[in-house]
Amino acid sequence: MTTSTKKQAKGSSSSKTSKKPLRIVLVGVPASPGFAMGKVFPITNREISVVEETIPESRVTTEEQLFLKAVSKTAKEIGQIKEISETRTGVHDSLIFATHLMILQDPGLVNGVLEMVKKKHKTARWSVHVVLGNYIEKFEKINSPAMRDKAADLRDLYNRLMTALDDSGPVLEDVALEQGVVLAAHEIMPSMLIAIKPGQVSALVMDTGGRTSHVAILARSLQIPAVSGLRNVAAQVNAGDTIIVDGTGGMVIVNPDEEDIRKFHERQEVFERQRRELFTMRRLEPMTRDGKYITLHANIELPSEASKVTDFGATGIGLYRSEFLFFQKDAPTEDEQQAAYGEILETMSPCPVTIRTLDAGGDKLVAGLTAVNEANPFMGWRSIRVCLSREDIFCTQLRALLRANKSGNLRILLPMISGLNELRKAKAYIKRCADELKAEGAQVGNIKIGAMIEVPAAVMLVDLLAKEVDFFSIGTNDLIQFTLAVDRTNELITEMFQPHHPAILHMINRVVMAAHREGIPVAVCGEMSADPMSVLLLVGLGVDELSMTPWSVMATKKIIRSINYEDVRESALTVLQMDDSDNVNEYMHKKYAQTITDLGISSFVGQVDGK
Amino acid sequence: MIVKTLTVTNKLGVHARPAGMIVDITGPAKSDVSIIFDGSKANAKSILNVMMLAIPLGSEVKFEVDGEDEELVVQKLEQLFHDNFNEEAG
Numbered sequence: 001m002t003t004s005t006k007k008q009a010k011g012s013s014s015s016k017t018s019k020k021p022l023r024i025v026l027v028g029v030p031a032s033p034g035f036a037m038g039k040v041f042p043i044t045n046r047e048i049s050v051v052e053e054t055i056p057e058s059r060v061t062t063e064e065q066l067f068l069k070a071v072s073k074t075a076k077e078i079g080q081i082k083e084i085s086e087t088r089t090g091v092h093d094s095l096i097f098a099t100h101l102m103i104l105q106d107p108g109l110v111n112g113v114l115e116m117v118k119k120k121h122k123t124a125r126w127s128v129h130v131v132l133g134n135y136i137e138k139f140e141k142i143n144s145p146a147m148r149d150k151a152a153d154l155r156d157l158y159n160r161l162m163t164a165l166d167d168s169g170p171v172l173e174d175v176a177l178e179q180g181v182v183l184a185a186h187e188i189m190p191s192m193l194i195a196i197k198p199g200q201v202s203a204l205v206m207d208t209g210g211r212t213s214h215v216a217i218l219a220r221s222l223q224i225p226a227v228s229g230l231r232n233v234a235a236q237v238n239a240g241d242t243i244i245v246d247g248t249g250g251m252v253i254v255n256p257d258e259e260d261i262r263k264f265h266e267r268q269e270v271f272e273r274q275r276r277e278l279f280t281m282r283r284l285e286p287m288t289r290d291g292k293y294i295t296l297h298a299n300i301e302l303p304s305e306a307s308k309v310t311d312f313g314a315t316g317i318g319l320y321r322s323e324f325l326f327f328q329k330d331a332p333t334e335d336e337q338q339a340a341y342g343e344i345l346e347t348m349s350p351c352p353v354t355i356r357t358l359d360a361g362g363d364k365l366v367a368g369l370t371a372v373n374e375a376n377p378f379m380g381w382r383s384i385r386v387c388l389s390r391e392d393i394f395c396t397q398l399r400a401l402l403r404a405n406k407s408g409n410l411r412i413l414l415p416m417i418s419g420l421n422e423l424r425k426a427k428a429y430i431k432r433c434a435d436e437l438k439a440e441g442a443q444v445g446n447i448k449i450g451a452m453i454e455v456p457a458a459v460m461l462v463d464l465l466a467k468e469v470d471f472f473s474i475g476t477n478d479l480i481q482f483t484l485a486v487d488r489t490n491e492l493i494t495e496m497f498q499p500h501h502p503a504i505l506h507m508i509n510r511v512v513m514a515a516h517r518e519g520i521p522v523a524v525c526g527e528m529s530a531d532p533m534s535v536l537l538l539v540g541l542g543v544d545e546l547s548m549t550p551w552s553v554m555a556t557k558k559i560i561r562s563i564n565y566e567d568v569r570e571s572a573l574t575v576l577q578m579d580d581s582d583n584v585n586e587y588m589h590k591k592y593a594q595t596i597t598d599l600g601i602s603s604f605v606g607q608v609d610g611k
Numbered sequence: 612m613i614v615k616t617l618t619v620t621n622k623l624g625v626h627a628r629p630a631g632m633i634v635d636i637t638g639p640a641k642s643d644v645s646i647i648f649d650g651s652k653a654n655a656k657s658i659l660n661v662m663m664l665a666i667p668l669g670s671e672v673k674f675e676v677d678g679e680d681e682e683l684v685v686q687k688l689e690q691l692f693h694d695n696f697n698e699e700a701g
Contacts, residue, residue, distance in 0.1 A: 099627050099658070102634060108657035135659055144665040150627060331623050333699060392622065396699065 021241060021255035026230050028205075030250035031216035033551060034225030035268040036182065036203035037261070040241040040254070042234065043185035043192065050129040050162075054121050063117045067124035070164035075104050077160065100157060109135065125165050132158050182243050186234045193218050203245035205233050205252050220549060227252050248602075274600050278554035282313035286557045292565035294539055296557060297354070297547035299525060303340045306347040309550050313557055316351040318547020319413070319473070319525040320344055322397065323360050331393070337400035341410075349407040354473065354523075354547075356413040356452070357426075358397055359383045378481065383416035388425055398433040401447075408445035413473055418455040420464055427468070450523075454478035459507045466518040472511055474543075476526030480504055498581040499528045505537065505576055505584070512542040523547055532596045533588045535559050540572025555601040562599055612677040615685050618670070621695035625666040629696035634658045636687045642678025668701040 055063060082097035103109065109131060116127035132154060139151040180202040183192075187208045193215060204219055204226040219226040225247030237243065237254050244253040244264045248271070253260050286296045297318030298309040309317065325332045325340055332340070345353050361382020374380035387394035401412060414426050427449060434444045451458065451465055454475035458465060466472070476499060481487065483503055486496045498504070508524075515522045523545035528534040530552035538546065539560065546556060571591060575584045619625060625633070637644040637655045646655040648670060653660035655674065666672060676684045695701075 099631055102631050102658045105638075106657045106659045108654060108659055135663075138663055142663065142665050144667075147626070147662060147665045150662060331698065392699070 023257055023260075024236055024254040026233055026236070026252045026254070028227045028230035028233070028250050028252065030247055031206075031228040032204075032219035032224060032226035033248040034203070034223065035244075035246055035248070035264065035271050036180070036225050037242065037244045037256075037264055037268075038180045038182040038202045040184050040237045040239060040243050041181035041201075042237065042239050043183055043188065050125050052126050053123045055117075055123055057121065060118055060121065063124045063127075064114055066165065067113055067117065067128070070124070070128075070161055071104060071110065073164045074157070074160045075101060077164075078104070096153070100153060103154070103157060104161075125162065128158070128161050128165065132161070182245055184234055184237050184243070188215050193222070193224075196222075196224075203227075203243075203247065205230055205237075205243070205245060207231055207234050220551065270600075270602070274602070277600065278558065281554055281557055281561075282311065284313075284557065284561065286313075286560045288539070288560055288563050288565040288568075290564045290566055292539075294543075294560050295521075295523075295545040296553050296560075297352075297523070297525075297545055298550040298553055299547050300344070300550070303343040305550070306344045306353075309348070310351075312550040312553045314550060314553045317344060317348055317353040317355075318523055318545060320353065320355045321359065322355055323358055326358060326360065334396045334400045334403075337397060338404045341401055341404035342406070345404050345407065345409055349409050352409050352411050352448075354411040354413050354450070354525075355401060356415055357384070357401075358387055358393065359415040360386055378478075378487070384414055384422055384426060385416065388422065388429075391429070394426075394429055395433055398430055399437065402430075402434055402437055402444055403442060405445040405447060406443075408447070410445065411448040411450055411471065413450045413452055415452040415475070416455060416478075417451040417453075417465070418457045419461060420468070423451055423465060423468060453511050454482070456483050456507070459510055462511050462514040463517075466514045466520060469520065471521050471523065472515050473523040473525050473547075474508060474511060476504075476524060476528040479507065479526075483507065499531070499534055500537065500575075500581045500584040500588075502576070502578055502580065502584065505541065505572075508538070508541050508543070509572075509576060516542065521545055530556060532559055532601075533585070533592065536563065536568045536588065536592055537572055537575065537584075539563070539565065540568035540570075542569075555599075558599050558601055559596065562595065612675060613681045613685050615674045615676070615688065617672050617674065617689065617692040619666055619668055619672060619692065620700055621698040622668055622701035623698065624668045624670070625661065625664065625672075625696075627662060629698070630658050630661040632691055632696055633661055633688070636684060636691065640676075640678070640680055640684045642676050642681045642684050644677075644684060645675040647673040647675065 078097050078100050082101070112131040113124065113127040116122050116131060117124055120127075122130075136151050136154045136158065139147060139154060179199055181200070182203045182205060183201050184205045186206070188204055188206050193204075201224060204215070204224060206215070206226070206228045207230055208228065216226060216228055225245050227245055227247055227250050230252060233252060233254075241254055242256060244256050244260060246252070246264075246267070253264075256264065285293065287293045295316070296314055297316045298312065298314035299319040299321075300306060300309065300317055301321060301324050303320075306317065322337075322341075325337060341355060344355070359382070361377060361380060381389075387397075398412075401410060404410070412430065414423065417423050417426075430447075430449060437444050448470035450471035450473055451469045452475050453459060453462065453465075453472050454477075456479070459479075462472075480497060480499055480501070484496060484498065484501055486493050512522050521544040522542070524538050524543050525547040529538065529546040530548040532555075535546065535556055536559070548556060571588065575587055578584050578587070621629065623629075633646075634656060640656075644655040646653050646661060646664065648664045648666050651664060653664060655661060674685065674688055676688075678684075
C-alpha cells in the first residue's frame, strides 16, 4: 500500500495540551517579508491515519452516506476555490480545478469506493485510501511526465477527501471565524492561498519550500509574511499557540515570552514606519547624489501583478518569466499567450516590458516539454535549446508576443545564449514570425531583442554578441553556478555560491564594457540585484538597470539615492584587484555597512551585519 | 453497438484537458462507452481511466459505444478529435 500520500507530523494536539507551552525558536528561509504575531491555525494535511477496519452490515449505509457527503463537501470547496481563482488570477489558472472536480465525480473512483464499503465491509476512509491510493500509484508509474504530475493533483484530492471525512479536523472555511491567524503546515498548496480572504491570515509557516516556490511567490504578491523550509514546524505547534513570524529574517518563535513580544512589537513598528517612509519615495527618481540615473525595474511572475508594479516605484518590467504560463497549463495556445502578454504590455505601456522566452528545464520542469532523466539537467536540454529544437512551441510564443506588442514597448529576452549561432537562429525565427504576421495584415510594433548573459561562453564572446542585440540582461544565478562550477541546489556546497567572487565581478565588468562600447544597456535581474552590497558593486561596475521583486524596488531606490556614483565606482575598481570574495566582502562591509544600516531599510533587505 | 477508430492529431496527445473533454461527452451519455488503446480497454466515462492511457500524438484510439444515443455520441467524439480538442495540431 502506498504511503506517499501521508504527510509527516505526528505531534497532534492530544499529547501536548497538558504541558506548559514551550518556547521554541525555529529558523527557516525568509519567503515573504514582514512581521506578524497570531494564533496558530494548523492545516490538515498532517498525518492522515488510516487503519483497515471491518464494519458490520448495519453500518454499511452510514459509511456510504459519509463518503458521498464528503465528496459533495469537497466538490463544493473546490468549486469555491475555482471561482475565487477565476476572479483573482484569470480563467487559465483555474482550469486545474475543473479537472479536480471531474476526477472527484469519476465513476471508477466513486463506484470503486462504494463497492469496497458494500462488498468488503470496509470504512469509507480505508476504501478511499485504497482506491485513490491505487490510482496515485498507477499515475506515478506512467511513462509520461505530464501524467505523472497528475499524481500530485490526486494527492491533493486525497487530502481534501480525507479531511472532509474527518469532521473533527479544521478545514479552510473555519478560518473565516478567526481573523489574522498564522497558517502552519507541512506544505501549503497554492490553491489554499488563493482561497484566503484578505485579513484572514496574517502569516504562513511551512516545513517545505524555498524562496522561489510557487507559494512563496504568491505570498509576496499578496503581501503576507511567510517563512518556509522550517523542516518540522507543523509537528511542533498546536492549534491556538501564539506564534511570532519574522518573514524578513526567516525566524519563527512559538509560544514567545514577554521579551520576545516586546521585541516583536518594536520590530513591527520599525517595519511599518520603514514601509511608510519607503512609500513616500515612490515618485522620486532613482538617481545617485552625483546625478547618475539607475533604471529600476520589477520582476513579476503573474500577469496580474503588472498593475501593482508602478505603485512600488518601478518604471518597467525587467523580467517576466513566461514559463509560469506553461506551468499552469500544459500548452497555452497562441491566443491564450497573447492575452497574458497583452495584459502586461498594455498595463505598463509606455514603460518597457522584458519578457523572457520559455526557459524550461533545469529545475523548472514543464510537463511534456522537458526531458526527465537527464544526468545534468542544468546543462541539459533546457531553455533556448528546447525552443530552437521545438520550432512549433517557440513560434507560437513569438507570434503571441509580437501580436500582443500593440504599443511597441516589448523587449524579448533570449535565455541561455552560449554563442552567436543560437542568437542568430533565434533572431531569424523572430524575423520570420514578424514577416508572417505582416503578410497576414497584422501590425507589428517595434521590439528590442536582448540576450541573457548566464553562460560563461557568452561572456567570452560578449564583444561579438553586443553587436547583434539591443540589450544584455545578466542572469547572476546561472552565471555564478556555471562559472564557479557550483550546483546551487546542492546543500553541501552552498557556501561556495559566492556572488562577489572576483571571477564573477570581472565577468560583469567585461559585459558592461562591451555593451557600452556598442551603446547598449546592461541589466541585472537575479537575486543579486536586491542585495544592498551587491547593488553598490553593480552600480559601481556600470550596470544600467536592476530588476527585482516589486517590494525591493523602494529599498533599492533609497540606497541609490544615498550614494555617490564616483565613490562606488572607485570601490568597484578597487575590489576588481582583489583575489577572493572574503576580501571583497570585508572591504565592502567596512566601507558601507553603517551607511546601509542608517538608511532604515532593514525590514526589507535582511540584516546587513553578521557577515 | 458502434465501433469507431479515431486518430489523435493534437500535438500534446490526450492529456488532462482533452481527457476531460472526452468525459464531457461520454459521461452524460446513456450509452456505455469503452476506450481501447494499445491493448487496454477502459471505461471512457472515467477521466482517470482515460488519462491513465497516456495516449500520445498520432495514436489510433478505438471507441465502443453501445446504447440508444450511440450515434450522437460517436458523432460528437468524431468532431472533438477532428477539432484537435481545440488545441494545436501536431
